[in-house]
Amino acid sequence: MHDRTRSEYRTQLSQELPDAAEVTDLRFEGPDLVVYTSTPEVFAEDDRLIGRLASSLQKRLTVRPTADARSSRSEAHAAIEDILPDDAGIRDIEFHPETGEVIIEAEKPGLVIGRGGRTKRRVAAETGWTVEVVRTPPMESETVSNVRNFLKQERGDRRSFLERVGESIHSGPADPEWVRVSTLGCCREVGRASFVLSTGNTRVLVDCGDKPGAEGEVPYLQAPEAMPLTDIDAVVLTHAHLDHSALLPILFKYGYDGPIYLTEPTRDLMGLLQLDYLDVASKEGRTPPYDSSMVRQALKHTIPVEYGNVTDIAPDVKLTLRNAGHILGSASAHFHVGEGYHNVVFSGDVHYTDTRLFNGADNDFPRSETLVMESTYGRRGDHSTDQADAERTLVDTVRETVRNDGTVVIPAFAVGRSQELMLVLADAMRTGELPTVPVYLDGMIREATAIHTAYPEYLRDGLRERILYEDENPFLAEQFEHIDGGSEQREAIASGEPAIVLSTSGMVTGGPIFFWLDVLADDPANTLVFVGYQAEGTLGRRIQQGRREVSLPRWDGGRSRVTLQLGVEDVSGFSGHADRGGLMDYVRTMSDRPDRVLCVHGDETATNQFSSALYDEFGMATYQPRNLETFRCD
Known part of the structure; x- marks a missing residue:
């Protein structure tokens, strides 16, 4: 059945490809149909060809050149450097001969791709290599780097895995x-x-x-x-x-x-x-x-x-x-x-x-x-507060706490709510609604934020434009500071000037939020602000419902019995x-x-x-x- 299906794809391709195009092999890799060709320039020169074929075949389509259709790595490297603009910020050019792909990492991938994909197609046409473009995250992300490097190392095994999956899908x-x-x-x-x-x-x-x-x-x-x-x-x-x-x-x-x-x-x-x-x-x-x-x-x-x-x-x-x-x-x-x-x-x-x-x-x-x-x-x-009203309530709460020389601590999910709050706080400080005070990011929040900047195409339209084209990345505002030390750094922040702390975990079930509750609990000038859902059975839900006597695990392995004298506020409207x-x-x-x-x-x-x-x-x-x-x- 698989061979017949592959034969049918080959027949359809022969009918729809230009006469100059030569297909030497077809393979399935996962959900993709991979077309090997000795004439990659034919595919590169027509910016709509692959899209038309994918639509007609109703398949994800990948085109790869045969070895004899590609220039040498040194020749291709020189051509790429000659074609791409200097301000693209090229970080790395990595060749994969087993698939005929070249991965170009750039700070501004749009300049590598070019208007309508023109620059990318020119590289493919002149070198014979299939071009994949990846973005260098504006904020250095250990996770993104590690995942990319790991998948590169496993490229051979992954190809075998994808071929096996492809066989199953197309059985x-x-x-x-x-x-x-x-x-x-x-x-x-x-x-x-x-x-x-x-x-x-x-x-x-x-x-x-x-x-x-x-x-x-x-x-x-x-x-x-x-x-x-x-x-x-x-x-x-x-x-x-x-x-x-x-x-x-x-x-x-x-x-x-x-x-x-x-x-x-x-x-x-x-x-x-x-x-x-x-x-x-x-x-x-x-x-x-x-x-x-x-x-x-x-x-x-x-x-x-x-x-x-x-x-x-x-x-x-x-x-x-x-x-x-x-x-x-x-x-x-x-x-x-x-x-x-x-x-x-x-x-x-x-x-x-x-x-x-x-x-x-x-x-x-x-x-x-x-x-x-x-x-x-x-x-x-269950009707949440209008987002604009929620933002005003949060800003008012922060402003009042800072005026009283207190610290605001917000338990937040590292992914999603923290970045939303960062945007609100940065904007309020930029417009003067809030005084500019340090905003400390504890736990995984800084790393999660860096991952957000690596994928701006998944963000809201206006925010994406600010990051990509206006060189105005709000996540890089100077008031955001990552906590990378231990308890001494946190204690210094807690006893220092007014500040805002965004800390995991969002439901007060683990992570550094326990430390912040421990050290901030006895000062009524401080404020704990809930901005997200607190599930049944979590400490966050119990505090939200009025519990003030809580038992907290300590970083040294013991436990603390704490009476929460700080203010507790619940600001709805920020839930994901x-x-x-x-x-x-x-x-x-x-x-x-x-x-x-x-x-x-x-x-x-x-x-x-x-x-x-x-x-x-x-x-x-x-x-x-x-x-x-x-x-x-x-």
Whole structure:
């Protein structure tokens, strides 16, 4: 079946390519059809040729030159330096003869690509090498550097892996007899998101996270719908937050050897957060369920997918990711099963409207009979403060605390909310609404911010323009200072001049926030500000609900009994989740509204009330499933 399919692709290419083009070989690498050619200049000279072919073939298409069609590395290097403008900021030029690719890293990749791709095509035409362009992050990121270097080192193994995945994907058309969604977590609760999408031929695992504040509550991977893990065909990760990604490496510990489909920034953030997950567990004396080698295995098996690209992930399943507006690289996942047999959308975590950081969620799916929908803020009263009002409240709170010579500490997720807050604070200081005081970034926040700057194309339109074209990167404002020392540096900050501290963890479940509560607790001039969701069972939720006597783990291994005398404020409006109205709007404005909705990722009250609201307003079949239930969708 595979050979016949390859033959069909070759026949179609011969009909659609210019007469001057020569195809020497076709291969499948993951979802890509790889075309080897002895005439790479033909593809390089026509800026629309590859796009037309990909559209016609309905395949992701990669073109690679044969060895005899390429100039030598020294000749190509000289040509590249001659063609590219000096102000592109070329950092590295790396050749990969086994694939005929040259990777050009630049501070300004747009100048390497050129208007309409003109410069990139000229390099390809004159050298014969296929050009891949990557951006040098404006802020140095250890994570981005390590991930890129690791994947380069594993390039040979990854190619073998991709060929194996490609063989599986293109093993022949399969007509599904049914479609099912099984719940392995995340139902009537927030956290441990995990689902299995099954057809008669394929099983896809969607997310595999932990549950904040509930050690040991993990997805039900032992369920028959998931076992054996070695037989899962693909994994799709909607975004990198640990309640969706933390347990993915455990799949490789127990024999899974297949692909993980995600966006490129989600890949990098996943590695960062999973390694931190292991580090926190070690510091707290817990034994994590996997080690760092399994994190590397997960990274090695990732296949990045861009928003909007239709990608084959199994003979009978195509995947399309759309921006979810939640965090960097977050996605809603659309699965097209069979030849129009059924369509399932997993919303992931969504934020429907634009924020300073991201464009709002994109729900433009051509078909969507079944929707698995997050319901975090699905209760009747879950209406968040308007963002402008939330920003004013935050600025007023900070201003009052600074006026009283106090320190503001904000527990925040390292990914997403911290960067949103940085933009608000930088703008308020720039306009004079706030005095310019140090803003200290503790935990992973600085590194997560650097990853954001490496992928400006995933940020909101105006912010992206500021970073790319106006040379005005707000994340580089001088008031932002990274805490890279230990307790002595933190104690000096706590006893010093008024300041703002953004600290992980966002739900007060671990990390340096414990230290800040310990040292700032006894001064009423200081203020603790909650800006995000505090899950049931977390210390953040207990403090938010009025608890003032708390027990905190110390960095030296002991515990402190602390009475919180500092002010505690709750500023809604900064959550990465849509409120009740935003969730309703997400469904209301879908171009093809689903027939049924499974309401998940919310406590029992939220899923129940949101499910009822969808039924009342739209008349669709709605459910609030429990964990370990299976729904036949067709």
